[in-house]
Amino acid sequence: MTDLAQVVAGTPPGGLPIGYGPGGTxxxxRVPPDRALxxxxxxxxxMPVTGH
Incomplete structure (x- = not known):
């Protein structure tokens, strides 16, 4: 399984709480509105790296 925190480090969602949701999503x-997009x-x- 890919370590999601490592994968998103250095990207806009880096440092935010990350995990898996329903259906493997x-x-x-807690994404601030100005960082949502x-x-x-x-x-x-x-997606090619995480498979999600």
Whole structure:
């Protein structure tokens, strides 16, 4: 299993609480509104690495 914290380190969601949600989805909690779009884009770009 991929260590999600390591994968997102240095990206907009880095340092935020991260884990797995329903159906194996990737969840990032407490994303500040001004980082929401950039965090989503970073998570989307990491899909080949995380598989989620």
């Amino acid at each position: 990737l969840t990032v909690q 950039h965090s989503w884009q970073a998570a989307f770009d990491l």
